Amino acid sequence: MSGTLGIAVIGTGKMGADHVRRLDRRTAGARVAAVADLDGDRVKEIAAGLDGCAAFTDPHAALAAPGVEAVLVASPGPAHEEILLAAIERGLPVLCEKPLTPEPDGALRVMEAEQRAGRRLVQVGFMRRHDAEYEQLKALLATGALGRPLFLHCRHRNASSPSFFTSDMLISDSVVHEVDAARWLLDQEVTAVTVLSPAPSGAAPEGLRDPQLVLLETSGGAIVDVEIFVNCGFGYQVVCEAVGESGSARIGDGQSVLVQSAGRWGGEIAQDYTVRFADAYDRQVRRWVDATRRGRVTGPSAWDGYAAAAVSEAGLAARRTGTRTPVVLAPRPELYA
Numbered sequence: 001m002s003g004t005l006g007i008a009v010i011g012t013g014k015m016g017a018d019h020v021r022r023l024d025r026r027t028a029g030a031r032v033a034a035v036a037d038l039d040g041d042r043v044k045e046i047a048a049g050l051d052g053c054a055a056f057t058d059p060h061a062a063l064a065a066p067g068v069e070a071v072l073v074a075s076p077g078p079a080h081e082e083i084l085l086a087a088i089e090r091g092l093p094v095l096c097e098k099p100l101t102p103e104p105d106g107a108l109r110v111m112e113a114e115q116r117a118g119r120r121l122v123q124v125g126f127m128r129r130h131d132a133e134y135e136q137l138k139a140l141l142a143t144g145a146l147g148r149p150l151f152l153h154c155r156h157r158n159a160s161s162p163s164f165f166t167s168d169m170l171i172s173d174s175v176v177h178e179v180d181a182a183r184w185l186l187d188q189e190v191t192a193v194t195v196l197s198p199a200p201s202g203a204a205p206e207g208l209r210d211p212q213l214v215l216l217e218t219s220g221g222a223i224v225d226v227e228i229f230v231n232c233g234f235g236y237q238v239v240c241e242a243v244g245e246s247g248s249a250r251i252g253d254g255q256s257v258l259v260q261s262a263g264r265w266g267g268e269i270a271q272d273y274t275v276r277f278a279d280a281y282d283r284q285v286r287r288w289v290d291a292t293r294r295g296r297v298t299g300p301s302a303w304d305g306y307a308a309a310a311v312s313e314a315g316l317a318a319r320r321t322g323t324r325t326p327v328v329l330a331p332r333p334e335l336y337a
């Protein structure tokens, strides 16, 4: 492909607007050709700031707009399936924010559509795979220097949760990142999930089970524990310590500038994911644009999105029933081998 890749951005909420800025200002070889959002005023305002960008309230109209050659989906998870199926039908490559679909059934339908199309078109926005520290940890584990991995100890904290956040979303929208990171870092599937929750934090909105402790068992015999705490109050923290038979490694301590003043020492804590993972998002989008222009799909696939959704489903059942719940995975289709 020559020239710039014309992209339709579907959903211009917090993440969609961030991606529009990234495509417009920090991504060579790409341009935002169309934007769609249910909020007509917002989408018009965003399009007005971009050269040659059309605004729509109907996402299907955005896919059909002149100059659209690829799609970035950043609408809420439950809206993903419909637009993914439409994009696949049109043969358009897609970068879809996580979760691919909140439930595994929807992800299976996306995989079926790709198989009918005879090729992969969808990449899932698991941006941690593009974070420099995660990449280093993955490379270190691959050398075998830490021995066989025994544990991943993960902490995932948000300063506060949005008003629409539910107890299920702590698993399906937040821990889904650790699920993907664990599958990718260890190169293993998650086989069972157990969820424990303490009495909710007083800072959590009424009725929200926050925090939760999610335990994942993997096919290679490792255990992953994830503290998810989305109203921790003090900032955004994502920490992962891998413990192997002969060593451990930890990422996410966020070593910022060390300030010593007035008898104290300290540094800053990022306040949200658009800051902590800004470089990872940039790299993810740049790599997706480059690969798409070469006619390739290189990032996490619909299979990865499906596997993560299957683990979320088991996690939700585990929390409701208070029991260890096995993960049910369909056979992996040839296309994703």
Ligand code: ISE
Residues within 6 Å of the ligand: 157, 158, 173, 174, 177, 230, 273
């Ligand atoms: C949000 O959607 C994200 O993807 C963030 O990375 C995560 O920390 C947050 O909990 C999610 O709601």
